[in-house]
Amino acid sequence: MGARPLLNRRLAGMGTTIFAEMSALATATGSINLGQGFPDTDGPEEVREAAVRALREGRGNQYPPGPGIPELRAAIAEHQQRFYGLTYDPDTEVLVTAGATEAIAASLLALLEPGDEVIAFEPFYDSYAACIAMAGATRVPLTLRQPEFRPDLDELRSLITPRTRLLLINTPHNPTGLVLNDDELAAIAQLAIEHDLLVITDEVYEHLVFTGTHHPLAALPGMRERTVSISSAGKTFSFTGWKVGWVTATPELVATVRTAKQYLTYVSAGPFQYAVADALRLPDDYFADFRADLLRKRDLLADGLSAAGFGVHQPEGTYFITTDITPLGEKDGIEFCRTLPERCGVVAIPNVVFYDNTEVGRSLVRFTFCKKDEVLQEAVSRLQRLGA
Template sequence: MGTRPLLNRRLAGMGSTIFAEMSALAVATGSINLGQGFPDTDGPREIAEAAANAVLTGRGNQYPPGPGIPELRAAVTEHQQHWYGLSYDPDTEVLITAGATEAIAAALLALLEPGDEVIAMEPFYDSYAACIAMAGATRVPLTLRAPGFRPDLDELRALITPRTRLLLINTPHNPTGTVLTPEELRGIAELACEHDLLVITDEVYEHLVFAGAHHPLAALPGMRERTVSISSAGKTFSFTGWKVGWVTGAPELVAAVRTAKQYLTFVSAGPFQYAVADALRLPDSYFDTLRADHLRKRDLLAEGLAAAGFEVFRPEGTYFITTDITPLGETDGLEFCRKLPERCGVVAIPNVVFYDNTEAGRSQVRWAFCKRDDVLAEAVTRLRRL
């Protein structure tokens, strides 16, 4: 085997994720896990029953169609039309994936070649860096800086080079909670059109917006034909383990993504696809209640974190809160998070792992508030020990 490392050098330093490390630490110490972003209660019972019924009646137990079952593709198009006035053809402009994670991987692997540059807003979700690396492309960070975490469109313009192939946009943004405004989206769209760039949008928190509203980039002039829009069921319906996501876009873009996707998982989540089709057709009141519940949880945890001495950047969307530990006399978020379980029995995630410009995020820590109220209240009580 010689001296060459076993792991592909493009993935050097990506051996295990911070989520795995911190979740293991939570188990080992019996801590409350506000690190990894998964709910501690399941989604609607009728949707769980729809999945069970699909299994028991033999729907989806064998390979579903490559693009996804027709019922779910139709439900995705109805959802896009109902919420955003976007019309898509369920047969040629929708692709069902193994969660948004696979959608992102398939899109990046399909659309990038070695030497291409991808501009992504940092801090960025960790799979972005890995997938860009696997495609042989180069990531170029557009840094969102505290306290506002707004994208600087002049900086974005300056980052674009002849090698720029693609913009990777995440709104509502994990981990900062920033929701891009119509003006910011217009500015991004104009740059994409001017430089003939492709755009991938990660919109998995689309129904968890507390200030303003979610506006899909694909709805803007000139963007439909160049945008791969991605979302998923996990965050909206609290079934993160089902891994059902979707891509919408122009036929040639979806065909490209599908080409890569078919060699990743081929197909997935057969019975769950039927249940998610039902979930997407839940009444608007479901989505309103989801948003209201998470707004209450956000405020409960934000007030507790402020009382414990953190600088709190109250998010406009998602189910994460970013804080700064500097007021506690700390500067190293990674060290802080590794010691926090022993100090007070709570686990969080250091934002520095989501940055290339590590100085911009060194003292930031992210907390998930998609937990039961009693769990959040207990976490707040424990954090008072700081």
């Protein structure tokens, strides 16, 4: 067998296949798609108009600077200072990427060598496994188990070996909705320092925290110099198609990540970068209202899922709800999701596609609530058919 089939087989996960299958089922059956996590409304009108202005004025229509336009890098640095008290030099410590997904890929490709081990929370966001594999490294899962989905810190310590290179931390966590608390963050930081590990933090849902507060790991003592922090505009401003993300880290780490990033997209989203710079400077009311709106939607869907008989795990953050189908007399999340459109006209995603340990995730199903109220209300109404 040639190298390409081997590589394809190594990278192939169930996630992409299932997402495509569920979206096709939604179209074929006219179902409400609560599977993939993208809003069904656009973000702030002033941000959209800022993108239109940039297009019309010819700003960003040609290649933007490799690290990102200065206006956006300055806005990202201001954002980190404004919300977290973290100071970054926009010229040397900020890198703009094609969404958080490219930031994750570039960081893993830049910082890993073949044979390295990466410890990450399981269930994994689906790009993690592929990017770790492309770097020739090995993913080591720290499984988050229901009902609380909190990390077992003793198990985390036991997973660290001489081959461990970095920790990949996702908080708020997709798909479980976990938000790491101060004690968990402190323990993770202590282990990283003790074992001289790098840390990549995926914080794209930083402004969607409903329980507790999001605290970046980079803000803890001894962590700024070893942490690559990643976020993006898509989730916070509901422009997921723009694909504008970023990395903040020390000059040495940013330079290393940029070395890999330049061979991926090199640059992207020129006019949208100007708009995202404006978005990051929106007043505090925007961020508070955004969170409050999604909290209300979360409760609307969570209550409906509970009434329909699901075991509901109330998320502390993100815009996903993980449910257990066991109370419905079901066991297999994949089969359940394949039949759900015909049964009640709703599409969801089986969490098992995010697990290496498929038995742990087998009965879990994920729904998203970043949809219009009337869409969620209709979905809740349809889901009641399961108990009929």
